[in-house]
Amino acid sequence: MKYLDEYRDHRIARALAAEIVQSTTRPWVLMEICGGQTHTIMRYGLDELLPRGIELVHGPGCPVCVTPLETVDKAIALALRPDVILVSYGDMLRVPGSHSDLFRAKAQGADVRIAYSPTEAVKIARQNPDRKVVFLAIGFETTAPANAMAAWQAKREGLTNFSLLVSHVLVPPAIRALMVSRSNRVQGFIAPGHVCTVMGCKEYESLVRDFRVPIVVGGFEPVDILEAVLMLVRQLEAGEARLENQYVRSVSYQGNVPAQEIMAEVFEIADQKWRGIGPIPQSGLRLRKEYAAYDADLAFDLGEMTVDEPAECISAQVLQGLKKPTDCAAFGMRCTPENPLGAPMVSSEGACAAYYHYRRHAVAK
Amino acid sequence: MSTKTDAEIKFELSCPAPLPVRDTILLGHGSGGKLSAELIRDVFLPAFQNPVLARLDDQAIVNVNGQRLAMTTDSFVVKPLFFPGGDIGSLAVHGTVNDLAMGGATPLFLSAAFIIEEGFSMEELRRVVNSLRAAAAKAGVHVVTGDTKVVEKGKGDGLFINTTGIGLVPEGVDLSADRARPGDKVILSGSIGDHGIAILAQREGLEFETQIESDSAALHTLVAAMLGVKGDIRCMRDPTRGGVSSTLNEIAERSQVGIELVESSLPIHEQVRGACELLGLDPLYVANEGKLIAIVAPEGVDAVLQAVRRHPLGAEAQIVGTVTKENRGLVTMRTPLGTTRVVDMLAGDQLPRIC
Numbered sequence: 001m002k003y004l005d006e007y008r009d010h011r012i013a014r015a016l017a018a019e020i021v022q023s024t025t026r027p028w029v030l031m032e033i034c035g036g037q038t039h040t041i042m043r044y045g046l047d048e049l050l051p052r053g054i055e056l057v058h059g060p061g062c063p064v065c066v067t068p069l070e071t072v073d074k075a076i077a078l079a080l081r082p083d084v085i086l087v088s089y090g091d092m093l094r095v096p097g098s099h100s101d102l103f104r105a106k107a108q109g110a111d112v113r114i115a116y117s118p119t120e121a122v123k124i125a126r127q128n129p130d131r132k133v134v135f136l137a138i139g140f141e142t143t144a145p146a147n148a149m150a151a152w153q154a155k156r157e158g159l160t161n162f163s164l165l166v167s168h169v170l171v172p173p174a175i176r177a178l179m180v181s182r183s184n185r186v187q188g189f190i191a192p193g194h195v196c197t198v199m200g201c202k203e204y205e206s207l208v209r210d211f212r213v214p215i216v217v218g219g220f221e222p223v224d225i226l227e228a229v230l231m232l233v234r235q236l237e238a239g240e241a242r243l244e245n246q247y248v249r250s251v252s253y254q255g256n257v258p259a260q261e262i263m264a265e266v267f268e269i270a271d272q273k274w275r276g277i278g279p280i281p282q283s284g285l286r287l288r289k290e291y292a293a294y295d296a297d298l299a300f301d302l303g304e305m306t307v308d309e310p311a312e313c314i315s316a317q318v319l320q321g322l323k324k325p326t327d328c329a330a331f332g333m334r335c336t337p338e339n340p341l342g343a344p345m346v347s348s349e350g351a352c353a354a355y356y357h358y359r360r361h362a363v364a365k
Numbered sequence: 366m367s368t369k370t371d372a373e374i375k376f377e378l379s380c381p382a383p384l385p386v387r388d389t390i391l392l393g394h395g396s397g398g399k400l401s402a403e404l405i406r407d408v409f410l411p412a413f414q415n416p417v418l419a420r421l422d423d424q425a426i427v428n429v430n431g432q433r434l435a436m437t438t439d440s441f442v443v444k445p446l447f448f449p450g451g452d453i454g455s456l457a458v459h460g461t462v463n464d465l466a467m468g469g470a471t472p473l474f475l476s477a478a479f480i481i482e483e484g485f486s487m488e489e490l491r492r493v494v495n496s497l498r499a500a501a502a503k504a505g506v507h508v509v510t511g512d513t514k515v516v517e518k519g520k521g522d523g524l525f526i527n528t529t530g531i532g533l534v535p536e537g538v539d540l541s542a543d544r545a546r547p548g549d550k551v552i553l554s555g556s557i558g559d560h561g562i563a564i565l566a567q568r569e570g571l572e573f574e575t576q577i578e579s580d581s582a583a584l585h586t587l588v589a590a591m592l593g594v595k596g597d598i599r600c601m602r603d604p605t606r607g608g609v610s611s612t613l614n615e616i617a618e619r620s621q622v623g624i625e626l627v628e629s630s631l632p633i634h635e636q637v638r639g640a641c642e643l644l645g646l647d648p649l650y651v652a653n654e655g656k657l658i659a660i661v662a663p664e665g666v667d668a669v670l671q672a673v674r675r676h677p678l679g680a681e682a683q684i685v686g687t688v689t690k691e692n693r694g695l696v697t698m699r700t701p702l703g704t705t706r707v708v709d710m711l712a713g714d715q716l717p718r719i720c
Binding site (some may be wrong): 001004008009010013014042043044045046048049090091093094103104106107108114116222336337338348356357358359360 | 389390391392393399400403569635638639642644645695700701702703704705706707709711712713716
């Protein structure tokens with residue numbers, strides 16, 4: 001398959017791994033931001049190809065994992081209302097809320113539907129004028145334009161039975177938060193290629209400058225990730241800190257301008273809570289005043305749901321790259337994809353699930 | 366879109382509490398994955414406990430007057446009812462015939478029970494029945510008994526079919542999921558994922574350059590051809606719900622062995638690969654309805670593979686892996702990069718990823 005096979009070619013991957021070995025003289029701690037990248041690293045065992053000194057730690061870029069518990073609880077509460085059809089991306093359905101998940105709500109009779117695109121939710125609203133259709137609009141900058149488009153389309157059509165339950169997060173403020181944290185160990189970042197396809201590389205310039213930390217925008221195939229690691233190692237070994245783009249076949253400096261415009265038309269930047277991490281100022285998106293009619297939080301008067309999460313699992317440290325999933329005593333024992341303690345064990349992009357699915361044999365040894 | 370706050374943020378260490386034990390049936394309990402296994406283990410096995418059931422193969426084999434009778438049952442709830450490469454009628458024959466065939470049995474008789482929702486189109490019912498008849502005739506089995514129930518509008522989803530099958534196991538044939546031994550080879554009879562992706566594409570209205578067709582087919586003649594050559598076939602399974610991964614995990618668990626797959630040897634059609642990439646699915650977990658997996662002792666494996674390849678349903682067959690002493694109860698896969706990963710059994714259905 002073109003644009004895939006050449007980026008999974010084992011000869012190219014091995015050559016890159018050999019070059020990384022040659023270029024490395026000291027230990028370095030690198031973080032891949034995106035859960036999709038973590039998934040590739042585990043699926044192909046890329047860390048086994050790296051020299052021992054290169055440690056890859058896994059970042060907070062799993063949209064399902066960082067969606068706050070309150071949002072999951074709100075979605076479940078909405079789904080259980082008989083007048084509501086709740087539409088969601090597939091992998092949100094198994095994420096545990098305080099007491100339930102959307103799959104269980106569905107089993108109790110809630111009308112929960114999976115969509116591949118938020119515009120499908122708009123279509124469902126059009127077809128069901130007597131029901132209220134709520135789309136669970138979560139994710140990073142990657143899903144924000146499509147979610148914005150759904151609100152824009154609903155407004156243009158004058159739909160009155162459609163709304164978004166919004167929980168959007170942004171990558172650059174999260175990197176900033178990680179860098180200013182006293183416990184930070186990360187010396188270089190692989191920035192998320194899909195997010196940058198939308199936003200461009202330009203947002204990352206100030207992070208490189210402010211923290212003198214190298215950032216390489218990377219893709220999602222094995223060759224992409226190894227090449228991004230090599231680019232970071234070369235910079236670190238040379239004492240440099242620059243912004244580089246490995247994922248040139250998809251990412252430009254300016255990004256997808258029309259996508260950014262529709263985001264800016266519908267959303268504005270706001271403070272946001274990240275599950276497992278906590279509140280990060282100006283790190284999320286909320287609907288603008290002009291789109292208040294499409295805000296499920298307002299339309300349904302859900303109130304402030306406050307939930308206390310007991311410090312049972314270590315997903316907070318995992319999402320900050322401070323610990324590996326296998327450092328958790330519950331990993332694979334009390335915490336499995338069937339009975340997840342935390343969201344990173346649920347989504348295929350979650351670091352714990354990636355370790356569980358692909359790495360148990362290594363753990364067992 | 367960036368922020369200017371450089372003050373250190375206090376991270377809250379927080380994580381959700383575990384959810385209470387499952388008290389309702391979830392869709393995942395029907396996925397053929399871990400939830401299904403849990404349901405069988407916790408609810409059905411304790412209730413019906415007996416040595417025949419305890420084998421947990423695709424069919425029961427019972428001794429009646431010196432004859433080994435194979436019996437199996439399967440319910441069909443596929444949506445849409447008609448899909449490229451088949452429909453619920455032909456599938457109801459193939460599914461049950463294949464479950465008999467995986468025990469090495471010659472399928473003989475079927476029952477067919479129809480649960481129909483009030484208001485269902487008579488014309489569609491005729492089409493389904495005709496297709497079921499044609500598939501049974503082609504497979505050489507007779508539908509000898511049946512049942513009809515009509516449920517109120519809204520109490521069923523159009524049409525469900527259950528078929529039960531009976532067949533005879535020839536002398537000397539002994540296939541069971543607990544017979545895999547280290548050193549055995551894993552034969553896969555052809556490309557994987559075709560059925561599941563054909564159904565998904567039809568259901569979601571996804572279009573590809575060329576249509577992906579379900580592989581739905583009766584496998585008993587292929588099985589007979591395989592049993593006809595010299596070679597010790599330990600076990601056969603058709604990787605339906607839950608896909609190749611669930612089937613191999615079951616065998617690894619039942620035989621207490623490891624199974625190592627070689628990723629580059631897996632036959633996957635380009636269209637199916639493309640669809641899986643697009644939807645964020647792994648073909649190893651996608652359903653098949655016309656493929657089988659055979660665990661074969663190393664001595665006769667080439668003869669068995671040749672027999673499979675000579676059959677029209679096995680032209681793309683490959684040896685895709687080896688049974689190992691290591692990693693007992695686990696299925697692993699050697700990637701093209703030379704690294705190894707676990708091929709896990711899924712908890713429930715595969716969920717499309719957000720991005």
